[in-house]
Amino acid sequence: MKGNETVISVRHLTCGYDDTVIVDDASFDISKGEVFIILGGSGCGKSTLLKNMIGLIPPISGEVWFGDQELTSATGKRRDAIIRKFGVMYQMGALFGSMSLLQNVMLPLEEFTDLPGEAREIVAKSKLAMVDLENAVYKMPAALSGGMKKRAAIARAMALDPGILFLDEPGAGLDPISSAALDELILDLSRNLGITFVIVTHELESIYAIADRVIMLDKDVKSIVAEGDPKKLRDTSDNQFVKRFFHRRPGLTPDGQTP
């Protein structure tokens, strides 16, 4: 279901905290239905970039366009309308601990739609069924495993049927089976529903399995050092950092050689 329609366009985005620039002048486009992955080593600003893209942190400069609307300068109702276009899954799931899974997923439906109670319940249950949690809808988040929490968080992010899902490290802390199941779910949702995924991760296996396109950030360059198909980058890139990343090699030795 991949089209040429650009759904997110990041223009000259510079982000960081206070005066510290972490990612400098990043520009890229994401098309509808694409599984787009932001890659990089620890501390290179992947999560910071993501938080800037979803408007949690104002960027130092630059723009983030969702369709024909710009997020960073938008305020009030206009901003709310843009934010409703996407759902976000946070690294630890961020489910509300005092609510059952069903209530967690129903919360955005209660707040933003006029659907009657029984309708909200069916919608929330079907979202949870989509992530294979139909037998856990009445459970509290504390009673779930890490993988289940992440899947439930995806269900909550999908509650309002957004066209775009942002996932922050979906595979982190999961066993290989759960991680593979999550990859399958992402592919499934992307193919069947045409959802655009923007994923921050550094799990190589997942990257090869699901990515249509990746960008790679480097801590030293503070910007995007590579962009494209992950397998092609692995096999053909000349960039030392990209090579080391895909071939899992530690840092350069003092004389500038890879060990």
Next chain:
Amino acid sequence: MTTSIHDTATISVTADKNALRVALGGRLDAAGTASIWRSAVDSVRSAAFSSLEADCGDVTYMDGAGVALLVRLRDLAAEKSGSITLARLRPEDEKLVSLTWDIELPKWDRADKERRGLAVAVGEATGELWKASRQMIAFVGESFALLCQAMLRPGQVRWKDVLLSCLNVGVESLFIIVLIGFLMGLIMSFQSAVSLQRFGGEIFVPNMLGLVMFREMGPLVTSILLAARSGSAFAAEIGTMKINEELDALTTMGLSPMKFLVVPKLLATMMMVLMMTMFFNLASLVGGAVVMLSMGYPLVTFTSRVFSYLDYGDFWGGMSKALVFSFLVAGVGCLRGIQTRTGASAVGLSTTSAVVSGIILIAFADGIFAMAFYYLGI
């Protein structure tokens, strides 16, 4: 029957003998579906049929809300033992529907939540109370033993942490202690002076104030302030550490959380509470002096009356009370922190419980002190 309630979603229901045809059209998103939900459900529920056809030929857009409507119609058909067919679904909608159509969504089973009988509830509550009391007694015992150990081997105590806690508990609370002490002294003197003035007895205000403050109010109010300010902070700090598994980390490193976290806090609180009580007493005397000065008595009358009536027994009695209260308040704060369960609301519950239990313990201990002092003649 044809109804078009919303300009973005439409529904028309036609009955043909035993077959009911529900034609849906337009945008079946959350807003559209919400507008036709009631009429769709009502008309299907009130109709008699053996087969239901949901015709989605005119649907231009469908998302989770639209699917929910189809699922609801299916359930309604099942209630009437009728069959349902989905007609003219667009291919993309078919994919969406197929993701959840075959999964049976769970129903809330009320029988799951069985009602407990009174006897069971009382039994459980008693068990809880018994458990809580045991934990409290064990905790008091353990911290008392550890405190004795700290006295015998002062080298083992983490004095840096003690100093930090002293700053937090004592120095930073100086302002509120002095303020409340001054105000209480002022208010009590003023109120009692007004009443005693009628009998020409306002000269006895300093006697009363000194006695009440040094023996009773000083330790009591200081400890309540301590419970509100520091007991809650201990519970929140240790509770957050527990949630972050820092307590487990300490334990697996071979460090006892009691020794590492609780003892420094207890020591600091018990050292600082003596000074805090003294500051409180002093400030309350200043408050009383202000009242007496404003009534035209010289300062020397006030001070001589206060100190001729108070003896060291009153002073040390108050101090020993403050020491015990502070042990209870700091201890219960730490205990509630250690007992914190998981979840975001757990720390809040712990801090609340730390303050409430702290104040209850103070009240109990004060009662015991009052009786003991009475029989000992102090």
